[in-house]
Amino acid sequence: xxxxxxxxxxxxxxxxxxxxxxxxxxxxxxxxxxxxxxxxxxxxxxxxxxxxxxxxxxxxxxxxxxxxxxxxxxxxxxxxxxxxxxxxxxxxxxxxxxxxxxxxxxxxxxxxxxxxxxxxxxxxxxxxxxxxxxxxxxxxxxxxxxxxxxxxxxxxxxxxxxxxxxxxxxxxxxxxxxxxxxxxxxxxxxxxxxxxxxxxxxxxxxxxxxxxxxxxxxxxxxxxxxxxxxxxxxxxxxxxxxxxxxxxxxxxxxxxxxxxxxxxxxxxxxxxxxxxxxxxxxxxxxxxxxxxxxxxxxxxxxxxxxxxxxxxxxxxxxxxxxxxxxxxxxxxxxxxxxxxxxxxxxxxxxxxxxxxxxxxxxxxxxxxxxxxxxxxxxxxxxxxxxxxxxxxxxxxx
Numbered sequence: 001x002x003x004x005x006x007x008x009x010x011x012x013x014x015x016x017x018x019x020x021x022x023x024x025x026x027x028x029x030x031x032x033x034x035x036x037x038x039x040x041x042x043x044x045x046x047x048x049x050x051x052x053x054x055x056x057x058x059x060x061x062x063x064x065x066x067x068x069x070x071x072x073x074x075x076x077x078x079x080x081x082x083x084x085x086x087x088x089x090x091x092x093x094x095x096x097x098x099x100x101x102x103x104x105x106x107x108x109x110x111x112x113x114x115x116x117x118x119x120x121x122x123x124x125x126x127x128x129x130x131x132x133x134x135x136x137x138x139x140x141x142x143x144x145x146x147x148x149x150x151x152x153x154x155x156x157x158x159x160x161x162x163x164x165x166x167x168x169x170x171x172x173x174x175x176x177x178x179x180x181x182x183x184x185x186x187x188x189x190x191x192x193x194x195x196x197x198x199x200x201x202x203x204x205x206x207x208x209x210x211x212x213x214x215x216x217x218x219x220x221x222x223x224x225x226x227x228x229x230x231x232x233x234x235x236x237x238x239x240x241x242x243x244x245x246x247x248x249x250x251x252x253x254x255x256x257x258x259x260x261x262x263x264x265x266x267x268x269x270x271x272x273x274x275x276x277x278x279x280x281x282x283x284x285x286x287x288x289x290x291x292x293x294x295x296x297x298x299x300x301x302x303x304x305x306x307x308x309x310x311x312x313x314x315x316x317x318x319x320x321x322x323x324x325x326x327x328x329x330x331x332x333x334x335x336x337x338x339x340x341x342x343x344x345x346x347x348x349x350x351x352x353x354x355x356x357x358x359x360x361x362x363x364x365x366x367x368x369x370x371x372x373x374x375x376x377x378x379x380x381x382x383x384x385x386x387x388x389x390x391x392x393x394x395x396x397x
Contacts, residue, residue, distance in 0.1 A: 005131075005140075007184035008124045009147035011075050014181050015120060016151020018082040018174035021159035025170075029089050030106065034099055041352060043106050048345035050114030059122035059338015060203060063331060066191035067130070070334075071123035072182045077116025079178030084109035086171040121341045126334035127189070129325045137325055138275055142268040142318035146261050153257045156250070204332040206339045213386045214324040217279075218343045220377045221316060224286070224370040226347025227355035228293075228309065229253075235363055240299045248299060252306055259307045263314025275319040275326070279381050282315030287374035294367035327386070 027040045062070040088105035091097035097105075124144060132140040159170035206215055233249045242248045267273050273281070289308035296302040321340060328336045359366045381387055 005128065005143070007181055007188055008071070008127065008144065010184060011071065011120065011178070011181035012124065012144055012148040013151040014075070014174065014177035015078050015117070016148040017155040017158070017177060018078065018171075020152035020155035021170055021174065022082065022085060024156045025159065025163070026085060026089075026106075030102070033089065033092050033102060035103060035106075039103055043103075043110050045349055045352065046107055047110040047114035048348040050111055051118040051345045052342045052349070054115050055118040055122060055341035055344075056206070056335065056338040058119035059126065059334040059336070059341065061119070062123040062126050062334035062338075067123045067127035067334065068185060068189045068191035070119045071127070071185055071189075074117055074120030074123060075178050075182045075185070077112055077118075078120060079175040079182070081109055081111075081113035081117055082171050082175045082178070084112055086168060090168060118341060122334050122338035125321065125325070125337040125340075129328075129333040129337070130330065134326055138278070138318050138322035139268045139272070141321045141325070142264040142314075145318055145321075146264050149257050149261050149264075153254055153261075156253075204328065204335040204339075206342075209386055210327040211324065211336060211339055213380070213384045214320050214327075215339055215343050217316075217320055217377055217380065218340055219346050220373050221286075221313070221320075222344055222347030223350050223354065224290070224347070224373055225313060226351045227359075227366055227370055228256075228290075230348075230351050231355065231359055231363070231366055232256075232306075234359065235293075236299065236302070238363055239296075240302070242299055252303065255303060256306050256310045259310030260314040260317075263311040264318060267315050268318055273315070275323045276387070278315040278319035279323070279387070280378075282312045282319065283374055283378045283381055285309075285312030286316065287312075287371050287378060290367040290371035290374060294364040294371070323387070 023044070026043075030040045030043075058070055058074065085106055086109075088097060088102050088109065092099055092102050125141065128140045128144060129137065155174070159174070162170040162173060204211065206212060232252050236242070236249050236252065237245060240248075267278060267281075285308055289305045289312055292305035292308060293302060296305055321337075324336050324340055325333060355366055355369075358369050
């Protein structure tokens with residue numbers, strides 16, 4: 001079990017490496033070659049839409065054809081996409097490719113990740129659900145989330161150093177990490193298929209009462225979190241006078257990820273809070289963080305709000321995923337993880353439409369808007385019958 005989960009963590013760590021570096025480096029490289037900000041954001045938005053449309057299907061496939069095979073397919077898709085999104089940039093730089101082909105080829109490269117790479121998370125979380133005790137579910141899910149987050153912190157640091165050696169080296173190395181994790185998973189992880197019980201006559205639906213409340217929460221939090229991620233750079237630039245702007249922005253992203261990782265280990269591993277407590281304390285912490293961000297008058301006050309945000313999301317994300325998993329039968333774990341994966345990109349799809357216009361009107365209003373969404377989510381957590389029943393269920397575990 002340890003060896004199997006080790007390679008799952010390596011796989012998600014590899015995905016975190018490449019994803020974060022792509023988000024950091026691809027936009028400026030594409031803009032230098034003539035693409036607009038709208039075109040660059042469209043590349044990632046189309047990939048997010050593809051991810052949302054395919055994640056649930058990959059989750060069902062992992063239920064039917066085995067977790068290992070689907071996890072490997074997803075990692076192969078990710079590994080290919082990291083190289084595929086860089087090669088067009090390299091060819092245009094060397095004048096071996098027309099600039100008119102850059103935009104569609106970047107979309108194609110990123111689509112590989114959206115369509116195929118989306119198989120990774122539902123298969124891996126499904127496997128973890130299959131092989132973890134109910135009392136350990138939240139902790140095990142937090143470990144997977146932390147592996148990905150550590151990759152997102154380390155990715156820009158390692159990638160930046162490798163980039164100084166060769167522009168293509170970080171992309172090739174991160175892709176290689178994905179392929180290595182594929183080999184490790186193939187050699188150490190059995191491809192067990194899920195045996196359907198007699199009572200399971202239909203596929204799990206996202207409208208089921210055991211599913212939609214957790215998807216609703218994930219959707220709200222996805223919009224809040226994506227709005228924050230896409231506005232941090234603008235907000236620090238517009239609201240504060242600092243000498244080394246890129247450094248302060250980079251530190252802010254690092255602080256957010258690190259506080260999330262620390263929170264997950266503290267509250268799910270050391271203190272072992274119940275999912276009900278994690279959701280309630282987490283949403284309250286996130287709500288306060290957005291109010292503090294909107295009121296912040298100095299960069300250090302803003303950093304404090306970012307730390308609060310990371311702590312809150314460190315509690316909510318594994319608790320929501322675990323609660324959804326615990327509410328399902330064993331044969332539907334992959335489907336449930338797939339549905340959850342399908343709503344993760346919603347925030348990135350809606351941020352240009354909803355969040356950025358609010359930011360343009362008044363930057364602080366964006367964070368007040370997020371705090372209102374969190375207030376709605378908090379009321380939902382308190383009142384929803386499915387989430388309320390979790391407390392009694394947890395007492396029985």
